[in-house]
Amino acid sequence: MDAKLQTFLQKFQHLKINLEDITSATNNFNEKNRIGRGGFGNVYKGELSHFEGRSMVAIKRRNLDPRNLQGTPEFLKEIIMLSQYKHENLISLLGFCYERPEMILVYEHASCGSLDRYLNSPRLTWTQRLKICLDAAKGLSYLHDPRETHHRLIHCDVKCSNILLDDQWNAKVSDFGLSLMGSANEKNSLIVTPAAGTVGYCDPVYEMTHTLTKESDVYSFGVVLFEVLCGKFCCTFDKNGFVQEKFVPTWIESYKEKKLNDVIFKHPTLQPLNQNALETLSDIAYRCLNESREERPTMAEVVRELETALVIQELNKSEESCDWKESISYYKGITMNADPPLNYTSTLKLWVLLSKGVLLNEGKTWFSLNENGEHCEMISSRACVLPSVSENYPWSSGYSSRFAMGTYHSVRGRFKTRVVAQFLSPLVTYTVNLVFKFMLPEKGSKCRLISLKYKLQGEEKNATSYLAYERGDGCWVAELYQFISDQRTVDLEILFDRFDYTFPVIEVEGIEFRPLEKENMHSLSDSYANWEKKLPIDYQDIIKLSKNSIQLKTQMEEEVYSIFCRGFLINDGQEWFSLDKNGKKCYMLSATTVGIEGETHRWRSLPKSRFGEVVELKEREFKIVGEINYQLLSFQTYATYLVYKLPRDQSRYEAPVEVIEVVDEEGSGSDHIEYFYLRSHQTPVIKPKAYQCTHNPLHRPKIKGIPEQRDDGWMEVQIWQLQTAATSNVIHVSLKLTTCGAETLKGLIIEGVELRPV
Structure with missing residues (x-):
């Protein structure tokens, strides 16, 4: 059997991880590293290298029983299933180890644990609860969807403990040991199998007939929805492990009698669930629990209803809203010819549809509302791109687009x-964006160099959009202009001239008018709220690293927290420690400490620097090499910023800088590349008319790769991102930075590198 198993596993060699590496990462399966326990065995956390890089992982170790192969089918099934099914709301398999008697599976680490831990916790808001349910529904819908090219997968064990949460509270469905595969591209799949699953969640029809369908997962998910709604498990057990009380019948009865408010989860610190959102959530949960499988919704329907409930909760609007009632006739008017026609039963449902986005003008315009009720509008490329002799390329329908006419x-x-927008909100600051997709997406990158030249009709000088960033809907956005709308319509002719530096092939979806999202400005008092919980547990150890540790020790804890927020020098004045507004650790290393390496550079003293010494560069390339003490960081994702000053003559700093992570001693880099600019590039502002107010694009969200002025007078720009790991003593950083132009970086002064939580 072992020989056959080894032969079978050959096809998954890229996932193989040595037992020695796993025992080292878990400190020989130390109890301190254990984060969970299940029927399969214990789950540990540890930092490991795998085929996608190196990160904190969850390590599931099968209960050791060398006398038999118990658990082998489930072990193999998870490897097969998770190798084939990839989705952002499914837990990812990163590797496995099969070295008898060990059978170990390695997954991405969901640092917040499983949903069952938070059912009765006020820590999760109703918006977060709805978002978690929606994420899980999307994962299951992906498994069930017969339109996908993969075979349909029936999970068979949907429950709260199998819904994991990452550090951003994104939900991922896990544990595919009981899953069964059906045929692809067929409407129904029915499998006859012995009853399995978890008590309380199991489909009653499945328990009685042993016939399994995707609707069995739908029933189980309905139980999960009611658990989230009511803040408790679906049943209780006595000390012998037998079911003591089942709550599903009670929940169903409460729904029928319209008494859900009697059983819904409440807490003094938790903002109530919007009643319209409650109705939408409870309606779909009840339908999932229908005795007849034929009457249960599909997971795709569940996703749509949960999206609606989430939008309602986020908007927190009602039909009595004055602003909404005054505008309702306008919205009804512009959506009369929506494509496809809109189907809604109330004005609130219309608001939800508009918040998601609808097609107008025979499918040529995408219209939506943001959370402030401001209008967003995108004109399809088919409607706005004019025939061009210089670039005569076909229209494409091969890329998924909201517009049926393609890209x-x-x-x-x-x-x-030629872009004509018709539905803008008056006196709102808009950004004009090019929305597109790359034909050859770059793995792992959310920000890419584009350097696209463009200008308005009649202008002589080109402007440049330097970087594009990927947003949540999978599209890439390059910002072109900003302006303040004085009316609902605007007519622009934009000429796109060329790409500089690189020549990416793109599929243009359209030109978008989106209200400018202003940066969240937090007052100093916000930072001091709940300071007791934000002060690090190990703050006394950090104080010992300070140059002024004696003075700090004499302070009261609240005063110490205040000093931590302002920041102070540590480790002989070569590093800087502080806390952000959420109490997360921030850490800055001087250029001396982090290690700036280059062909020619020089150290020089600079009293204006907090460290007193800086590095001045002379060539077009340099490296950042150093080690970071994990104790001085929180466990999460960190953005890495270069802190610097430019000389007076900034003309040579027009070109972008390429960043590659060096992964071996020969200086070879990874396939992950980032870009950033050292000069600030202001978005062009379309000049206002005489009666309009002037506009200066301030307090906008920070865009990765575009530099910002710091409060201390220095410049900073995000150059990299890393994930901290509590099991490592140090984090190694090795980055190679090279200007993409012919110019050198002569005169660039580097103060250091700062790490701040994302």
Whole structure:
């Protein structure tokens, strides 16, 4: 059997991880590293290298029983299933180890644990609860969807403990040991199998007939929805492990009698669930528990209803809202010819539809409302791109687009547009964006160099959009202009001239008008709220690293927290420690400590620097090499910022800088590349008319790769991102930075590198 098993596992060699590495990462399966226990065995956390890089992982170790192969089918099934099914709301398999008697599976680490831990916790808001349910529903819908190319997968054990949460509270469905595969591209799959699953969640029809369908997962998910709604498990057990009380019948009866408010989860610190959101959530949960499988919704329907409930809760609007009632006739008017026609039963449902986005103008315009009720509008490329002799490429329907007419295929970035927006909100600051997708997406990158030249009709000088960033809907956005709308319509002719530096092939979806999202400005008092919980547990150890540790020790804890927020020098004045507004650790290393390496550079004293010494560069390339003490960071994702000053003559700093992580001693880099700019590039502002107020794009969200002025007078720009790991003593950083132009970085002064939580 072992030989056959080893032969079978050959096809998954890229997932293989040595037992020695796993025992080292878990400190020989130390109890301190254990984060869970299940029927399969214990789960541990540890930092490991795997085929996607190196990160904190969850390590599931099978209960050792060398006398038999108990658990082998489930072990193999998870490897097969999770190798084939990839989705952001499914837990990812990162590797496995099969070295008798060990059978170990390695997954991405969901640092917040499983949903069952938070059912009766006020820590999760109703918005977060709805978002978690929606994420899990999307994962299950992906498994069930017969339109996908993969075979349908029936999970068979949907429950709260199998819904894991990462550090951003994104939900991921896990544990595929009991899953069964059906045929692809067929409407129904029925499998006859012995009853399995978890008491309380199991489909009653499945328990009686042993016939399994995707609707069995739907029933189980309905139980999960009611558990989240009511803040308690679906049943209780006595000391012998037998079911003591089942709550599902009670929940169903409460729904029928419209008495859900009697059983819904409440807490003094928890903002109530919007009644319209409650109705939407409870309606779909009840339908999931229908005795007849044929009457249960599909998971795709569940996703749509949960999206609606989430939008309602986030908007927290009602039909009595004055602003909404005054505008309702306008919205009804512009959506009369929506494509496809809108189907809604109340004005609130119409608001939800508009918040998600609808197609207008025979499918040529995408219209939506943001959370402030401001209008967003996108004109399809088919409606706005003008015929061009210089770049005559076909229209493409091969890329998923909200517009049925497809996207415009551009190689050199040369095309003309005539953009007419009709539905803008008056006196709102808008950004004008090019929305597109790359034909060859770059793995792992959320920010890419684009350097696209463009100008308005009649202008002589080109502007440049330097970087594009990926947003939540999978599209990439390059910002072109900003302006304040004085009316609902605007007519622009934009000429796109070329790409500089690189020549990405893009599929243009359209030109978008989106209200400018202002940066959240937090007052100093916000930072001091609940300071007792924000002060690090190990703050006394950190104080010992300070140059002024004696003075700090004499302070009261609240005063110490105040000093921590302002920041102070540690480790002989070569590093800087502080806390952000949420009490997360921030850490800055001087250029001396982090290690700036280059062909020619020089150290020089600079009293204006907090460290008193800086590095001045002379060539076009340098490296950042150093080790970071994990004790001085919180466990989460950190953005890495270069802190610097430019000389007076900034003309040579026009070109972007490429960043590659060096992964071996020969200086080879990874396939992950980032770009950033050292000079601030202001978005062009479309000049206002005489009667309009002037506009200066301030307090906008920070865009990765674009520098910002710091309060201390220095410049900073995000150059990298890393994940901390509590099981490592140090974090190794090795980055190679090279300007993409011919110019050198002569005169660039580097103060250091700062790490702040994302």
